[in-house]
Amino acid sequence: MRLVAIGLAAGVFSAFFGVGGGLLAVPLLILFAHIPERVAAATSLLAIAITATAGVVVFSLRGQVEVEYAALVGLPAAVGALAGTSLQQRVRTSTLTYGFAVLLTGVGTWLLVS
């Protein structure tokens, strides 16, 4: 039941923001389903594949999916994801995490001012 609730919440979040839902699903899986962090991150990726497929169907029916742009950022991202998952197994990620936090703070600021 908890997993279903987590899925529902992640789905709403995903379609509303155009993200996979992992941002919400990973902490929920850790906190409420008591799944270890790395397992939660891995499991979330597969769940996102299902969530995002549903989202693509809904948004493409409305003509809001630009396939070329999706390929432009999505294909290099697949390469990046391979590097990211490998890195996760062997390096201390806290330094990288702070780096991404700084990057995101910049992105958020840009979204507000642009």
Add this chain to the structure above:
Amino acid sequence: MSGTTIVIGILLGLTAGVMAGLFGVGGGILFVPALVALGLGQLEAQGTSLLAILPTVVAGTWNQRRYGNLRIRTAVVVGVASIVGVEVGARIVLEVPESVLRRLFAALVFVVAAQLVWRARRSTARYPDSP
């Protein structure tokens, strides 16, 4: 699409992918702003981001499976339940003006940044000597 657009798109995509693999997210938190920067509207960027997420998570899942971290049954339950949520979220989002949606997205980006810092601090506190 200009040459500059392509180069920027590839670089932003790579960055989003590394982050997705590291933190178990789809990369959408960076895809959406990247696509907005490349000229798409907020809703188009969000819809397109969902498609861009797919190759990213397929690659990430495949890699994680080799490391034995994947729980397929849990993922399928969460994923299938999420389909209902997607229907709901996709309807709600149409009621929100794009300018408001963009600010909400910016707020989400800040929350994620804070969450990352919290996670890093927590894991450092718990495993002070880990490599």
